[in-house]
Amino acid sequence: MTTDLLIHREDLDFLLYDVLDSAALAQRPRYADHNRATFDAAIDAAHRLASQYFAPHNRISDENEPQFDGQTVKTLPAVGEAVRAFAQGGFLAATHDYELGGMQLPVTISQSCLALFRAANVGSSAYCFLTAANANLIRAFGSDEQKWRFLPPLLDGRWLGTMALTEPDAGSSVPDLRSTAMPLPDGRYAIKGQKIFISGGDHDISENIVHLVLAKTPSAPAGAKGLSLFIVPKRRVDMDGKVTDSNDVALAGLIHKMGYRGTTSTMLSFGENDACIGELVGETGQGLRYMFHMMNEARIGVGMGATMLAYTGYRHALAYAKERRQGRLPGNGDPSSPPVTIIEHADVRRMLLTQKCYAEGALSLCLYAARLVDDEKTHPDAAQREQTAQLLALLIPIVKSWPARYGLAANDLAIQVHGGYGYTREYPVEQFYRDNRLNAIHEGTHGIQALDLLNRKAGMKEGQAFARLHQRVLDTVGRAKHSGNPDLAENATKLEHAWQELHETTQTLLRAVRVDPISGSANAAYYLDLFGHHVVAWLWLWQATAADAQLAKRPHLGDFYRGKLAACDWFFSTELALTSPVHVLLRQGEQHALRTEVEWL
């Protein structure tokens, strides 16, 4: 796999520096030791490791799923080597403090690094991301003693981590979790219960596996408020941080997935022999709150995974379309004329440009969200931090779901560009498509994200968050109108109008939800999609305006900038234009589905 297929580095640089002004982050005290050169060095290092350790076994681990041999779940040696290379490269602690062994990188840069691993191999990199999320939770809410015992081995990759939330009867419904935690005399807890879909739940990669488990303590209230968070290692860890004996965490089964096959997915049984011991993290009853603390970054991670699968798929399709010769252009009936490269066919060009819009649009969305996380954490102005937190909360359901849906659509087009070959496992686009299908499901399905957006986020703080986002859109509109480029000005006018429509549709829906939350939110999935297209159209206008400004300054990148302008035009004249009847559907409160009785289906 050549460099070019993982990412278009000029594009990443453009987004980070020309669009998102990430170099300015180095002015913040937390990032004072950094500058663009150190950011780029981190990305270069990630690129090298991703190419060297992750990409080569992506197909191999898809074809050779982890297997249970009766004792343990066996993975390919290359997976463990990759995870250790990732840890040794410092990426598990990329954003952590220096004194904790971290690189103290901005989230924007850290996510850019991680993007490369995702593009190279989503299956193997998932072990790393789960471990990082696990360590982040322990760092944020664990006791000093827990941090001292668990963080070093997690951050150097000797132990790996999981997040064990879901149970067989409570997939999207956290309040219905039934695992229990009974207090023991020594302050620890006896854990008992079944968990399902636990990624990385069992394997032979590391010396130990640290599960973070949501469970209920006795006499806890029903529902989400009764959940607490526990550290439950596969093998017990004594007070000196040494791994001792088995902790009664049993593999109840492996789950075989459509894609993401390199990541083992497990059913786990905790405390079958009443010998599973967990340690409480923080306070009882706070488990879900702790988990939610990490939710934004987890959901950005899902969006970024979907994005990078779309991105590398697009790069593969582009390379193929430039090489593959077939057919002739319409109007040429001479069969003795040589076939053209398929990129010359209008429909192939359309499929490539659409993929570019989806993949690069999604990347701008995810990086923008990461940039908001940095502002939320390190902006010098407290009011700005608060405002940024609201913006981020509003955008998160879109960051999670838009790349999952349209990234998959991009992968579908990448297959189509390859024709029959794209349907075979001999070409990587086939795997990208299967891998990407997961992203509409985990970390909250589309349906869950849609309800989060409409019923919680769109109206929060009396609509302040929406208004702030709208203002940012109008700022971009203003810049585009003053660019002197009439195409940009025309798109700016379209965007201004589209967002006014979105504002009005949102108001209508919020009123409807207040009157009746069930019928009012019945079309939330359409709203989620519509909102997403409006956000991505804004980011495309932003990208195009930035590209237009650079065009005169850096003519050697002229093709690249013209590509951004062309993609923006395409997105506006097709994708955004096609959304207009959705406003009508939503404002009319379309109810046919809700009124359809079960027996009629």
Next chain:
Amino acid sequence: MTTDLLIHREDLDFLLYDVLDSAALAQRPRYADHNRATFDAAIDAAHRLASQYFAPHNRISDENEPQFDGQTVKTLPAVGEAVRAFAQGGFLAATHDYELGGMQLPVTISQSCLALFRAANVGSSAYCFLTAANANLIRAFGSDEQKWRFLPPLLDGRWLGTMALTEPDAGSSVPDLRSTAMPLPDGRYAIKGQKIFISGGDHDISENIVHLVLAKTPSAPAGAKGLSLFIVPKRRVDMDGKVTDSNDVALAGLIHKMGYRGTTSTMLSFGENDACIGELVGETGQGLRYMFHMMNEARIGVGMGATMLAYTGYRHALAYAKERRQGRLPGNGDPSSPPVTIIEHADVRRMLLTQKCYAEGALSLCLYAARLVDDEKTHPDAAQREQTAQLLALLIPIVKSWPARYGLAANDLAIQVHGGYGYTREYPVEQFYRDNRLNAIHEGTHGIQALDLLNRKAGMKEGQAFARLHQRVLDTVGRAKHSGNPDLAENATKLEHAWQELHETTQTLLRAVRVDPISGSANAAYYLDLFGHHVVAWLWLWQATAADAQLAKRPHLGDFYRGKLAACDWFFSTELALTSPVHVLLRQGEQHALRTEVEWL
């Protein structure tokens, strides 16, 4: 797998008899021995065989692809048993004359029978369909002696057949085929060349495999006109019809696909040792014409395959949604209240109703096309036969592509209804989705179908075919307006308007194609999709009007008929309504993709 999951038999009966008036076919001389009872008996038999021989190993053959053991390609014994049961049931010759051992069934009924095998197992049934297509070609164009030698063993399943068109450098571009056929002194030909993506190209199911191969004779003109069709068996067949020695057809490799894994897909090498002998079918230079003779039914077959995957996927999702309990309705914050079945959630209801619209809409489309084939062949009026042929030609690109695209979308929703379970190979919806992804590619990709529709079919015979289809739509509109049901009348008005728009858009595009075929057809893919939605909206209004008429007569099927009315309303108020801006895009002659230079991508 219960009956209900393969097909909703009331729905099939409704489409066949209440909508398409298929019982009337028995009045035609060819079908004079038939009546509704014999039609139903054939469908019942197909249902039994599909359930007994095909469904049980659908997942097993997905998980155990055919393997080359160095000598032959090994398949599961269940595959051969299923193929033989299909043949012994008479389904290979379902539409053939009685005197050739056929059942002389109408195509509409035969396709209904085959639909059940497709729903049960697309992988294994493909061997049957390829063999039937192969035998149909030999029956139509072979010499009496070829028919005598090849048809009996093909029709009783002792030998299986393939269609060997595609070559590595000429996927969608038939004129670039390079395989050659050199005349031998005895009137036969020496065949030489490589073929790729040959389904059923090698296996251990049957005693022999009869390939139908497109190849060029010496001094044949360049392009499609130079192609001839040859019978090339894997093992030679002597003049008495006995299988003799090997015919120098070598397996060059197996192709490993995303889905459809039960059907082996091969690269074949003909005449590596200059010892591959073929027999000309019919006349030289007519190969492509012969193939095209079968193209309509082959493309209906692809549409039907896509449809039945969507259909069975919907039935699985529906059954799951009625059983699975999870979460509570919006507005209910009481975690101690019992979870509801997920079909109560508005978004799940939406996903089910959308699947119903796609699956049942696609089934009506494919059966309508089959009904046209019957009229084309057996209508007593010659002018009607000719008109029907035109209608069919116009609709074929839609019959091939609409179910492939929206059937896949239905399967995507079936997964989503299942949540995390839907992404696992433990649930059948995962396989349906992978299987269905093929259908946008084989028998002409979406892009090829789009060009066929716009550049050939939409304007053919000075627009007569379009006008005839439009008139049939207006007939349905008239019936709906006079039904006395105001909802139907409202949808009828919408449809009338939508078709007027489609007519105008078509005129605009045809003018643009005449001026410049390249830019004029640049958005053909959007047109194909738009046209498809207009056709399916028509068929939904037709179904709804028929259901409305039955509602009073058969109140015990009230839920079923109300479901048809609800699906029609939903299709009109969402799917059809959302297409309106596509007319604008097409009439404006959107050219951004075409103007995007290769270097900008």
